[in-house]
Amino acid sequence: MTDISAIIPGLGSFLFGTLVPFFFVLLVVVFVHEMGHFIAGRLCGIGVQAFSIGFGPEIFGYTAKNGTRWRLAAIPLGGYVKFVGDMSATSASVDEQALSKLSEAERRVAFHTQPLWKRAITVFAGPFANFVLGAAVFAAMFAIYGQYVYQPTVAEVRPNSPAAEAGILPGDTFISVDGVRVASFADVQRIVTGRAGDPLKIVLERDGREIETVATPEVSEQPTALGQKVRIGLIGVVTNEAVGKRDRIEYGPLQAVVAGIQETGDVIARTGQFMKRFVAGREDRCQLGGPVRIADMAGRAAGLGFEWLVQLVALLSVGIGILNLLPIPPLDGGHLMxxxxxxxxxxxxxxxxxxxxxxxxxxxxxxxxMFVFWNDLFGC
Incomplete structure (x- = not known):
């Protein structure tokens, strides 16, 4: 007979260690996205019928004085803002019959009667809010914790690696990779990890002289801090404190904001690069995951500390912003297209x-x- 007392602690650990962090991450990202639509729409004079976190039956809600229904629904895997005159929660198309039933006052604030630029701004505001959230979190992390960096100097070259074949030696300092100047070893890693199989032009400094070479990163499966296995490009060089001279960069408020925006831009660029390579068949499909993988990552991040969970919020927020800008209806990018x-x-x-x-x-x-669910449950 199963020992119930042994099951209950496991359920509690799953609930508070995985589900609660997952819903925290998801609800924050969804709320910010929909609030972007809401604020932009209201500033453009568009009426809002409903602001919903989640889909399906309403669990809790209230109607504000301006007529907007604020609701929390039973399926917390998304949300929507429904504007006056919408045929559906996706603002997909004009329902002429529904519009004809609106009063003159309602027609003035209906979404589909607005000028094109107002509709475009309102739609774009959702993904933009996700990018702002990501930048704000990164800025806060930089302001609070600063950033530790290593100089881009090589301490060791792995034998038979792409770096060794390219003639890179210990003591060499990276100046640029693929035409991009680098200031830290992390800059080198950011470029190399996403370019497996691509020949990269590398400029090095050696004994006061500039040397050019070409290295092609090889694919390597590496574990992340959140326990996920990712396939990245490596050329086989490492640094250390003795050679790379580890420094701590401290940021003032304005510097932190600039660094947060730059970090968000880097995430967008790397994600865009991954998507192009994925479409071209040059990335592993297992790198894409859905809610199950996000839940697992949220649980692991929460176990490492609240700051890790907040950083996951930032990364997921930027990812959701990019995903929503794809030119595919009913995503925001489809509307804009x-x-x-x-x-x-x-x-x-x-x-x-x-x-x-x-x-x-x-x-x-x-x-x-269906593809990412299959990856989550069976495919990878």
Whole structure:
């Protein structure tokens, strides 16, 4: 007979060690994204019918004086802002019949009656809010903890590695990699790890002279601090405190903000690079994960400390912002793509075309969701 007393502690550990951190991370990212839509819409004079965290049946909610229904729903895997006149929570298309039933005052604040630029700003504000959240978290981390960096000087070259084949020697200092100047060993790592299989032009300083060489990073599977295995590019060089001279950089408030924005830009650039390589078949599909993997990462991050969990919020927020800007309806990027087409032809896109595009886009989104779920549960 199963010992119930042995099961209960395990359930408690799963609940508070995994589910609670997961929902914290997800709800913060979703709330900020939807609040971006909400604030931009209100500033543009658009009426909001509902602001929902989660989908499905309402668990809790209240109606504000301006008529907006604020609600917490049963399925906390997303959220939406429903504007006045929307056919659905996705603002997918114009429901002429529904619009005809609106009063004149309601038509003035309906989403689909607004100028194109107001609709575009409102849609873009969601992903933009995610980027702002990421930058704010990174800035706070820099301001509180500073940053430890190593100079880009090589302490050791692994035998038979791409670096050894390229003639890189201990004591060499990186000046640039792939045309990008580097100031720290971390800068070298950021460039190399995402470029497995790509020949990289490297400029080094050796005995006061500049030397050029080419190294092609090899694929290596490495564990992360959160227990995930990732496939990255390595050239086979390391540094240490004796050679690389570890320094701590301290940031003032303005410097921290600038560094936070730069870090967000780096994350966006690396993510974009990964996506291009993935589409070209040059990245492992197992690098993509869904809710199950995010939950596992959230639990591990919470176990390492609250600052790790907050950094995961920042990374996931930037990732969600990028994902939502993909030109696929019903994602925000899909809306913006149709608005761009509307601006080019200078008239609304026919409802039949819009509906067909959204159906195809929805199938693509569902297929992607099934793909990452399969990776989470069975594929990897």
């Amino acid at each position: 149709l608005y761009a087409a509307e601006a080019i032809v200078r008239r609304p896109i026919p409802a039949q075309v819009t509906e067909a595009v959204y159906r195809v886009g929805m199938l693509m989104v569902l297929a992607f969701m």
